[in-house]
Amino acid sequence: MPNIKSAIKRVRTNETKNAQNAHQRSTMRSTVKKAEQALLNKDDNASDSIKAAIKQVEKAASKGLIHKNTAARRKSRLMKQA
Template sequence: MANTAQARKRSRQSVERNKHNSSLRSMLRTAIKKVIHAVKSTDKVLAKETFQKTISTIDRIADKGIIHKNKAARHKSRLSNAIKNM
């Protein structure tokens, strides 16, 4: 357990930050899954619309440092290829 006031505060902050970051990661995974489901349904228009929304989500989360920029680029590239290969 933290002994100083500063350490107790940092502990509280890390718990809150962890909750927030976890929810953002969950939002990212959900957005990616929506695109994958749209691709599997073979509805190209729906897949493209969902992909555009997902790009925004991926970029926003990468800018905040929740995921690495290269990981964001990899996700976007793979989803884009999946839509192109429909």
């Protein structure tokens, strides 16, 4: 545990940001997996799930969770499957 007040605060803020980032990343991954499953099962709502997945990927890239090229690659793979 740090002794300096600013270091203690930094630990707290890092924990909260880490939790937020983990939640965002988990949400992105699950929506991408749902879209892929919808494409494999040829569901009627596959296009909606693809749109939701692309939105989550773009959101993660804009927040800096993933690199913009990674986001482009994931979107491209989704569209290729469609």
